[in-house]
Amino acid sequence: MTITTDPDVIRHLSEVSVSVQIETADMTLNIGPQHPSTHGVLRLVAKVDGERAYDVQPVIGYMHRGYEKLAEVRTYPQVTALVNRIDWVSGFANEVPFMVAAERLMEIEVPERAQYIRLILSEMARISSHFVFMASYPLELGAATPLFFALRERERVLDLMESVTGGRFHPNFNRIGGVKPAAGSGSTQRKVVQDLPKGFLAETRVAMDEVLGAADQLEDLVAGNEIILARTKDIGVLPPEVAAAYGVSGPNLRASGVRYDIRKTDDYLPYDEFDFTVPVGENGDCWDRWYVRLAEIRESAKIIQQAIDGIPSGPLQAKVPKVIKVPSGEAYVAAENPKGEMGYYLVSDGGQGPYRLKIRSASFSNISFLPWILEGALVPDIIAIMGSLDFVLGDVDR
């Protein structure tokens, strides 16, 4: 091969224009299984054409721990320890619907004080779960500062929960018929009643004021930020009819403008005694999902303050036999968890443990429309949309 140095030829060559249609292959992009924005291990297989993703398929199952099957070989007190590990960000709220399902089968009337304690701690679980979202979502979009503000207040709430239940993350405080009445069954420990520790109510009231202050701080930090607004406004719009078709629940559904809240429609806890509103969004975009959760933190703090005012005195536990056997039958109880509708379909054959326990977890339905909403989305928007759904992989895979 000879290299031409003739200037005329070179000038001629530089004027040749190529008009060939270049065939490009679609690139298959794996997002995950380990990715900072997935709160666990979720894998997305996306076909990427330039900057846009098509045919995105979520691959789940990396966190499967077999809780439904495990519950069949466990007794009811042991299942309590399992269910608060499903959605580990809001452990206490997972226990309540399972307990209510068993209590409805056993026809037990739970004492009022126990119901109030359940309600206060469930709402605290909601606040701490939403604070995790408030911390992680801006972080996924590149803003690190809100993380410290949100986690600071979350730690305060978890600390209060620990003073009551003994566990920050896994309270294991509910018992069939009420809340944990005593530390043990021996002759001296039976007297160590696990009522609220002294000063808890006063401290919680102060903490809820701080939570409301932190919500204002977070709003100042994030809500006006032009970069965050540009990343989230009109991104990942979920119309209400699509949300309903996929069984989306919780703040993700309410952000689309559907005013559906199980706290208002069911009586698993005495929510009807409190005055609170259900915040809804307008557009169903990522921004609304952020804003609805911030509004829910405020509502939850107000519910807790009302519950502290009206908490009755009385026993913590209804009369239950020492060996718990649930009469045969079936019950479905759904609760409004921080992530959405969390339901337990409990089938009992009269034994010491469930015959079958179907767990309807909120996050599983909340990510089932990912292929629909990510069709044609920009690759950076995948992270923005996924983060805004606030799912926990333990809740998806159980």
Place this chain on the structure above:
Amino acid sequence: MATPTIPGGGMLTGLKVTFTTMVKTLFLPKKHLKTVNYPVVKEEPHARARGVIALDQEACTVCMLCARQCPDWCIYIEGHKEEKQPDKPGGRVKVRAELDRFDIDYALCMYCGICVEVCPFDALFWSPDYEYSELAMGDMLHDKDRLQDWLTTVPDAPALET
């Protein structure tokens, strides 16, 4: 919601929050600093915190209830029967269960507290102590003497509301 009127106004609002928090934490650290310098300063855990399980060997009767109820079978108990001769002639021979082995594998334990709850003889207690990390996984298995040592760290039950 603060609607920014000037370009970058929203970011300035955010920076105001960051700046005031920084000034507060710098000048009033006692009131506004929320973290502790862990190995030097230690937080007092709550009396109810489920840190480690303490064993009272004297109270244990080797009934195995805790080992059977444990959801992940992390309690290992062995014992034998010991005959106690009567003090005076003609008395009955008493049989007493002696505890040979009581191990809790904290590498497996999920800190649910079912063993403490089912113990009918007040032999197991929760202690809020948490400083027992090990370099090797096998060292997380605490034998009965180590579990007995934790008994000194068990606090009194906290005072109750109402």
